[in-house]
Amino acid sequence: MMDLIIKNGTIITATDTYQGDIAVKDGKIALIGQDLSDVEAKEVIDASGKYVLPGALDAHTHLEMPFGGTTSADSYEAGTRAAACGGVTTVFDFVIQRKGQGLIEAVEARRKLCEPQACVDYAFHTAITDLRPEILEELADSVEYGVPSFKVFTVYKKEGMMVEDGVFTKLLQKSKEVGALIGVHAENPDQIDQRTEEFLAEGKTSAWYHYMSRPEFVEAEAVKRAIHWAKSFDAPLYIVHLACKDGLDEVTRARDEGYEIYAETCPHYLHFTSDVYKREDGRNFVCSPPIKGKESQDALWEGIKRGDIATIATDHCPFQSHEKDWGKDDFTKIPNGCMGVENLYPYMLDAANRGRITFNKAVELCSTNVAKIFGCAPQKGTIAPGSDADIVIYDPNKKFVISKDNMHSDIDHTIWEGVELTGYPVMTFSRGKLVFKDGEFLGTPGHGQFVKRKGRK
Ligand code: DUC
Ligand code: ZN
């Protein structure tokens, strides 16, 4: 006896589109067939006229992260609740290693916080900020533990998160040996500091100067340098939240030369341009790297079509309006980060619905590639027998206007307010459990499980 059968839907994976029925048992996909009418199940859902997709994996969130003089405003519960309602069935959250902390110690502390709250499954990347010799050795243990991906920041010196080139290159070399993947947040810190100082001295304090203090060339230089190091040591590299054309051109070049370079971008870089920083509420869009000009936006879409952008993730790191307001008269006081975990999949699927990309491509970018790159395929990221029953039922005809009132996180505003989508998820299943239906969250905190991932060896 099956637990669930989803009948008559159009199943869409990264590679295939076909009509079929899916049977679920014990949280896993047990059977897929053209007609499973003869198979007994406790529950049958008719998905006629709907698309049946693998749940998305958001490779980049910052939930309840101490940052910018406060803590990002979505707890693990609120963030994973919003995720479920946007069709995201696995979130990858960033653990920030504090000075003196061990890698697994840092992960376990966050795991403990997350576990009772998580409404969908979760994985972690660890941002390394303190590379002592024993930490370099601990990299292999972390891979073994199920956290085989790490990140370095080339910025956030004052926050104690920035690493020097020596640390970055040691990590790249070690990553090859132990089967880890290093990610990088790439912007030039000296340019940011210098330009910020100049703008403040000139009384240029609006949100626009957040963008002007770290424009296209400030990001591009750091992306190029990061790729230079990855190429020099022939190590794979994942560039998080890539937002600029010149950086992407370098990614394309390196990939054409045969290097294993992955680029992630975010929906806010694909939808908005730097003009948002001229708006009265420009501070709400302040994130780093900032949203760039139209030329970069167009290039990112082209990069998606070419296959040089591997994943779309959100960098979900929201702050409440009153916190964003700290920077009303001084952009340096605006906590950096925007919301997006609930908008990722609907936004990219809307792009598919409009014909900008295919549905298979949207699934590849938001789900399959993430699972493959970060070592949890085929458990996650596809619809196949044996995979977790992380499934989204999508109505391609449903009209949806994003508003803070129909979002499910704890945030009092959204940068996506008023954006109109055609097509929207109507159900999300996390390991066979219905966690979202027709606008309503139906999950439970504590349901989400830690996803133990494999290294690259
Ligand atoms: N950028 C943000 O905007 N927020 C969190 C961290 C980051 O790098
Ligand atoms: Zn970042």
Ligand code: ZN
């Ligand atoms: Zn981030």
